[in-house]
Amino acid sequence: MSAPHQLSLAEASTQIAARKLSPVELLEDCLARIAAQDPKLNAVIRLTEEEARAGAQAAEEEIARSGPRSALHGIPVGIKDIIDLAGHPTTCHSRQRLDHRADQDATVVALLRAAGAVFPAKLATHEFAIGGPAFDLPFPPARNPWNPAHHPGGSSSGSGVAVAARMMPTALGTDTGGSVRHPASHCGLVGLKPTYGLVSREGVFPLAFSLDHVGPLTRTVQDSALMLNAMSGGREDFSRDLGRGLKGLRIGFVRHFHEADMPADAEMAEALETASKLMEAEGAVISTIRLPPLSEFAAVNRTILQSEAAVVHEEWLKTRPSFYAGVTRRRLLPGLFIPAVDLMHAARDRTRLIAAVETAFNEVDLLLTASSMDPACRIDDEEAVERTYPRQARTPFNVTGHPAVTVMAGLSSGGLPLSLQLASPSFSEALLLRAAEGYERAAPWKDRAPPLDV
Amino acid sequence: MDDATLAALIRAAGLEETAREFPDDVRDALATVARQRAALPRSSHPRLEPTPGYLAPRR
Structure with a gap:
């Protein structure tokens, strides 16, 4: 039997509901995993274990008494540290916010809490969700569990690392130019950016109001659907079409993104071709489709993001610019x-x-596109980080607001995750997740885990 | 960009203090914007509306 920390959200939830696993046992195993792995990965900014223990104990008692409230009852969920958790600082990984304390939960956290989730940790981010990995901040940058010398993607870096390293089954991230899907791509996870407006941003420190989305990082598509059910307030069951597979779905492959607009690394391009053929073999109808060039989406995203972020940061940029990491200041x-x-x-x-x-x-x-154009580069190679960071096809769906999901699509010769992205019409997350799960089930990557030594 | 123009833009943005402390970062920011402007699509269609659009609140 797998150790509790190795279980997916759905597996843990099933065992909790069957009284084969207690929320307390699950949490303690996750905390032990954090203690063993985080010193070399830096996913966690702040442990909130005492409150989490109280929550797990209460969940255990309630489940024994009357059964689970939802699939999230007793499940540990990590929180990116730009999202408010009542009673704790939301530092945004920044010296600017070390004295902050949240009076109440962000709405998305409150919804997860109402579903029975427990919150063991606030997680690392690139500063204010816009910096890159930086070594001149109060907390060190998170590192990729597939190879700690490499960048984990960002800005939801700690969320990606914590879930990939099996410290917790799921975590919240935010995505303004791809920041949930980037760590998902580099850490071999499922990263979902829901339709703009489906998940509340109340209580989330803004980067760019009209581009910001809150989304889950998980190890499976099913877990992503279960998280979205709770995060969106239970208005819809987004897992309802899982298992229906890819048969009959018309998928437009946006090849020019990674072939002409921004030529991808050869292994990434090959992984995308292999994935499209697998989808076709599973019954999808694949056609090549054209969208406007990536450079146009990127220019629009950049101009809006920088303008909206400037409104938020203007005062600090004028009065205490030295409190930012250099990379953050230069991006703002x-x-x-x-x-x-x-x-x-x-x-x-x-x-x-x-x-x-x-x-x-x-x-x-649906649309099939690249997510990242390259596998993760070394985290200490500042030039490579700057060069590869914008080499991606995620921003189009921040600009348009359509839902998009990144899933693992292979491993590079260097042992680092490769990825793909699917997008669908607004508010059709059930369809999007059906397709992603159809691919995930047919492909051999779902159970691949980083080669950690414990 | 000549020094007088640079100084005028920095003053207009209210970034004199920041420019004194981080002159390279502020100069790079102006260069970045100049580069980005060239890549930004500029429609001449007079009726193309922005997104998000403004909607009056409903009661």
Whole structure:
């Protein structure tokens, strides 16, 4: 039998419901895993274990008395440290916020708490969800469990690392230009960016209001659906179509993103081709489809993101710029020089880009694209981090708001995860997750874990 | 960019103090924006509306 920390969310939930696993036992095993693995991976900024223990104990008693409230009852969930957890600081991994304390839970945390989840830790992020991995901050950067010398992706770096390293079955991240899907790509996980507005941003420190999304990082697609059920307030069962597979689904493969617009690493490109053939073998109808060039989505995302972030950070950029890491300051400062007319051009072009993707969804049910163009680079290679960070195809769906999910699609010759991305029409997460699960089930990657030594 | 223009833009952004402390970062930020502007699509369509659009609140 697997150690509790090795169980997926769904597996742990099933065992808890059958009284074969207690929430206390699960939490303690996860805390022991954190103690064993985190010193070399730096996923955790702050342990909140005493409250988590009280929550697990209460869950155990309630489940014994009346059964579980939901699939999340007694499940440990990590929280990216830009999301409020009542009574604790939300540092945003920054010296600017070390004195902060949240008075109440973010709405998404409150929904998870109401579903019975427990919260063992606040997790590392790139500073304010915009910096890169930095060594001049109060907390060290998280490292990739597949190879700790490598970058785990970001900005939800600690969330990706904690879930991939089996410290907890799931964690919350946020995604403004791809920040849930980036660590999912580099850590071999499922990273879901739901439709804009489906999950509340109340109590989440903003990066860019009109681009920010909250999403789960999990080890399986089923876990992602279970998390989304709770995070969206139980308005819909997003797991309802899991198991229906890919048969009959029309999937538009956006090849020009990784072949022409931003040529991908050869192993990544090969993984995408292999994945598309596997989807076809599973009954999907694959066609090549064109969208506007990646550079147009990236330009619009960048202009809007920097402008909106500048509003949030203007005061600190003027009064205490030294409190930021250098990389964060350099990413935030351009926003104070963007002309208003450029922001309006970007906002107007966003309308055109949304229309282009909507038109594509008249022809196909889903889009298949690259997520990252490269496997994770070394974390201490500043030039490589800067060069590879924007080499991705995630921002289009922050610009348009459509839901998108990244899943593992292979391993590079260097032993690092490769990935793909699927996107679907707005508010069709059940369809998106059905397709992702159909691929996940047919592909051999679901149970691959980082080669950690404990 | 000449020094007078640079100084005027920094003053307009209210970043004089920051520029004194981190001159390279502020100069790089201006160069970054100049580069980015060239890549930004600029529609001349007069009726193209921005996203998100404004909607009056309903009661």
